[in-house]
Amino acid sequence: MKKTTLLFLYGAVLVFAAVACETMLPGTPADDALLDGPIAELTPEQNALFLAGDAAFNNEIFTPATGLGPTFVATSCGSCHAGDGKGHPFTTLTRFGQSDETGNQFMHQGGPQLQNRAISGHTPEQLPKGATFSNFMPPANTGLGLLGALSDEQISANADPNDKDGDGISGVPNWIEPPHFFKSQWYHKPQNGKYIGRFGKKAAAIDLLHQTVNAYKQDMGITSEFDPEDPINYAVSGQAGDLADDPEVSSAKVNAVVFYLRTLKVPVQRTPNDADVVAGKALFMSTDCGKCHTPQWKTPQSDVAVLSNQTLAPYTDLLLHDMGSGLDDGYTEGIAKTAEWRTPPLWGLGLAETAQGGRVFLLHDGRAHSLDEAIRLHGGEATKSRSKYVALTDTDRAKLLKFLDSL
Amino acid sequence: MKHILLLWGLLLMATAQAQTDSTSAFNQLFGRDTTLRTKDQQLKLNMDATYDRPFLTANKMPVSVGGYLEANTQYMQTDGITEGLSFQMRRMTLFLASSINRRIKFLSEIEFEDGTKEINIEFAALDIELHPLVNLRGGIIMNPIGSFNQNHDGPKWEFIDRPLSSITIIPSTWSNVGFGLYGKKYTRDWVWAYEAYLTNGFDDQIIANNQNRTFLPATKANRDRFEESFNGVPLVTLKSAIKRRRIGEIGISWMGGVYNKFQSDGLTLDKRRRVDVWALDFNTTLPMGTYINGELVWASIDVPSTYTQQFGRMQQGGWVDIVQPLVRKRMLGWNKAVVNAALRVERVDYNVGTFAETGDPIRDDIWAIVPGISFRPSPTTVIRGNYRYHWQTDLLGNPPARTAGFQFGFSTYF
Numbered sequence A: 001m002k003k004t005t006l007l008f009l010y011g012a013v014l015v016f017a018a019v020a021c022e023t024m025l026p027g028t029p030a031d032d033a034l035l036d037g038p039i040a041e042l043t044p045e046q047n048a049l050f051l052a053g054d055a056a057f058n059n060e061i062f063t064p065a066t067g068l069g070p071t072f073v074a075t076s077c078g079s080c081h082a083g084d085g086k087g088h089p090f091t092t093l094t095r096f097g098q099s100d101e102t103g104n105q106f107m108h109q110g111g112p113q114l115q116n117r118a119i120s121g122h123t124p125e126q127l128p129k130g131a132t133f134s135n136f137m138p139p140a141n142t143g144l145g146l147l148g149a150l151s152d153e154q155i156s157a158n159a160d161p162n163d164k165d166g167d168g169i170s171g172v173p174n175w176i177e178p179p180h181f182f183k184s185q186w187y188h189k190p191q192n193g194k195y196i197g198r199f200g201k202k203a204a205a206i207d208l209l210h211q212t213v214n215a216y217k218q219d220m221g222i223t224s225e226f227d228p229e230d231p232i233n234y235a236v237s238g239q240a241g242d243l244a245d246d247p248e249v250s251s252a253k254v255n256a257v258v259f260y261l262r263t264l265k266v267p268v269q270r271t272p273n274d275a276d277v278v279a280g281k282a283l284f285m286s287t288d289c290g291k292c293h294t295p296q297w298k299t300p301q302s303d304v305a306v307l308s309n310q311t312l313a314p315y316t317d318l319l320l321h322d323m324g325s326g327l328d329d330g331y332t333e334g335i336a337k338t339a340e341w342r343t344p345p346l347w348g349l350g351l352a353e354t355a356q357g358g359r360v361f362l363l364h365d366g367r368a369h370s371l372d373e374a375i376r377l378h379g380g381e382a383t384k385s386r387s388k389y390v391a392l393t394d395t396d397r398a399k400l401l402k403f404l405d406s407l
Numbered sequence B: 001m002k003h004i005l006l007l008w009g010l011l012l013m014a015t016a017q018a019q020t021d022s023t024s025a026f027n028q029l030f031g032r033d034t035t036l037r038t039k040d041q042q043l044k045l046n047m048d049a050t051y052d053r054p055f056l057t058a059n060k061m062p063v064s065v066g067g068y069l070e071a072n073t074q075y076m077q078t079d080g081i082t083e084g085l086s087f088q089m090r091r092m093t094l095f096l097a098s099s100i101n102r103r104i105k106f107l108s109e110i111e112f113e114d115g116t117k118e119i120n121i122e123f124a125a126l127d128i129e130l131h132p133l134v135n136l137r138g139g140i141i142m143n144p145i146g147s148f149n150q151n152h153d154g155p156k157w158e159f160i161d162r163p164l165s166s167i168t169i170i171p172s173t174w175s176n177v178g179f180g181l182y183g184k185k186y187t188r189d190w191v192w193a194y195e196a197y198l199t200n201g202f203d204d205q206i207i208a209n210n211q212n213r214t215f216l217p218a219t220k221a222n223r224d225r226f227e228e229s230f231n232g233v234p235l236v237t238l239k240s241a242i243k244r245r246r247i248g249e250i251g252i253s254w255m256g257g258v259y260n261k262f263q264s265d266g267l268t269l270d271k272r273r274r275v276d277v278w279a280l281d282f283n284t285t286l287p288m289g290t291y292i293n294g295e296l297v298w299a300s301i302d303v304p305s306t307y308t309q310q311f312g313r314m315q316q317g318g319w320v321d322i323v324q325p326l327v328r329k330r331m332l333g334w335n336k337a338v339v340n341a342a343l344r345v346e347r348v349d350y351n352v353g354t355f356a357e358t359g360d361p362i363r364d365d366i367w368a369i370v371p372g373i374s375f376r377p378s379p380t381t382v383i384r385g386n387y388r389y390h391w392q393t394d395l396l397g398n399p400p401a402r403t404a405g406f407q408f409g410f411s412t413y414f
Helices: A002-022 A046-059 A143-151 A152-156 A209-218 A250-261 A277-285 A349-354 A371-376 A382-393 A394-406 B002-014 B021-030 B038-042 B046-050 B164-168 B216-221
Strands: A092-097 A131-138 A174-176 A196-197 A319-321 A340-342 B061-076 B081-101 B103-112 B118-131 B134-142 B174-188 B192-201 B235-244 B250-256 B274-287 B291-301 B312-331 B333-347 B365-378 B380-391 B402-413
Touching: A046 B333, A092 A152, A143 A209, A143 A250, A152 A196, A209 A250, A250 B274, A277 A394, A319 A382, A349 A394, A371 A382, B046 B103, B046 B250, B046 B291, B081 B402, B118 B174, B118 B216, B118 B365, B134 B192, B164 B216
Parallel strands: none
Antiparallel strands: A092 A131, A174 A196, A319 A340, B061 B081, B061 B402, B081 B103, B103 B118, B118 B134, B134 B174, B174 B192, B192 B235, B235 B250, B250 B274, B274 B291, B291 B312, B312 B333, B333 B365, B365 B380, B380 B402
16 A cells, blocks of 8 residues: 555544544533533623632542541532432441430430541441431432522521411421521521521521531531531540641632532423323322422522523422321420421422432432332321322322423 | 644644654764663563663763653533643653663652642662572562553553543652662563562541542651651562563562551551552553553551541452554654553542441442554654543432543653
């Protein structure tokens, strides 16, 4: 073969590659197939802050040298929220020590969270004798900013503690004692020095800063300027923290993570106009599921422009509801009773499978392995709705489930 | 990216008549050994790679020098997101060798990676031959685990990226201070060799690192490892290889030791925790000239049971390269120019096991396929283009992140 022919062929291969590269490079997955990514129309400054928070949340891996543990649950934020989605049973955490509204009786023994893992050479925390506990599956992160932008008045408006309307549903807010670093905002409306909690399985975190600082400390053993004390393993000694200098993460980084969580996009519903999905939504409402899983909200003015005056469909009322003895683990937080759980948002539900490794682990501890099973495990205030669901024909149940899967 | 590839391709076609032979005068001035992949190589083993390099010697000076350089450009994209076009100066390595005596020799290899981001002495050892079967080697050595760790020079490969399992399970280039023995036994068509070394070893960064997985290369960040052992327990590395002329070579190797600091000042801090790595390497050339080269590796790490399952207790991986010479003749004035087609298939699983909570498999793995084409104007220089596609699955087994892209670069001994 002549050298000119050879080089011509070699060049031709590259030309072919150039032409083909657009189809040979992996494209962007559909927007409705992903949970991560920023809310649209952030400013350049906000994009930079989002990216800083993204890096801290997903890429910063803590080690003993940077303050991990010595007892912990996970080594990074992203370990528990793959793709910003729901967690997996291997990162399920355990809370313990509070069985009524009088508070946690085991704070002096490491409450409220069990750090069930430890760095090399250290002993994980053990559940104290006599402590009631509950396992919590990490939730998805998406859309938290819009939920955080709602006002306390909006949330309280849906409360019906004495079930005045007689529908068997009596949602109540969880009133939480604020941590010292909490700053009250215009949309808060405290009662007796307490604020409405809206994040977490029991709605024990008032805002995303509260949630983030707690997660750094309780999940990873990372101290911050907001909370500079390591979790202590009292089984070892009252001084059994780590040897890294405190604070182990800066306020700037914590704030960036909070901004990241606030500005993660909301899940995009798939096939909203599909006839079965439309019919399923109607069945969802007619079975009164929507009485707790409130389908629509509108945010008031916010400090972040793109969070202001947004209509959202999270399918939650952010209130506590008695879910019956079947879901009563005997553990609680704030003023919630042990059988009471905050209504979890349903948006992003259909993408749980792609964040939980191809299976689904639903309800607060992941005990339900399908949407149908999760619904059938509802009790307490949801008993009537569950009965209506069970009474549906197979076809209608399938439509309702298809609607949930589209979220 | 598309435009750059187009431009490059058109440029190559337009300059197809260019001819040059600039090396002859240079080689007349210096004696250069350019015996790579010649018949003399038929009984050379991977373990010989350290000395099996082209060196320059001026007149009768006892010192010879050499080195290699590799650089490339790449355009990669992950799930629709690209960081754009990058130009990378992967590494420049300098060799300095000296025959102190007929049976005493010294060689050093200093590498500058990613510009000057990393500067390492990868090899600096004295070899004393007591008998062909008993050679003493001491200094900074490259542990003989697998084949790639010792035989990693860029110009020998048709691929721009190093094999994943060889750099992320075996932490190539994995060099340590220590000493040991090696030897060879030749018959007419066979050669058998062994290597046995005691060196400093790993540390607890292999399970405490910013990769969020068991990652043996994390130890390389410990700058003190050339000064003192992390825990006082030597890492043992053993390798045996056998090769038959015209058939090929197969090697089996193991390295193991304690990676954690289990005591300090006489006080117990932890139990001794082991890391063990096994590797199998092989290469052969088929009658039609097809060169097949591969390496399989397994690692077992005693991760504390109370640590997170994020960090694998067992890892495995491997790669197979197939290189097919398409044209081997005088081209553009180069007498022994070769055009090769190449294909690499590789996999690495950083966490072999199942979740305690669900019994489901733990993933955290990568599959990759890398077709490529290379042009070797001489055996010591390669110009190569690769297309890389890989699938990275997270720990939980969620849909994989897909990364693909084009790489174009060169590597040459000098």
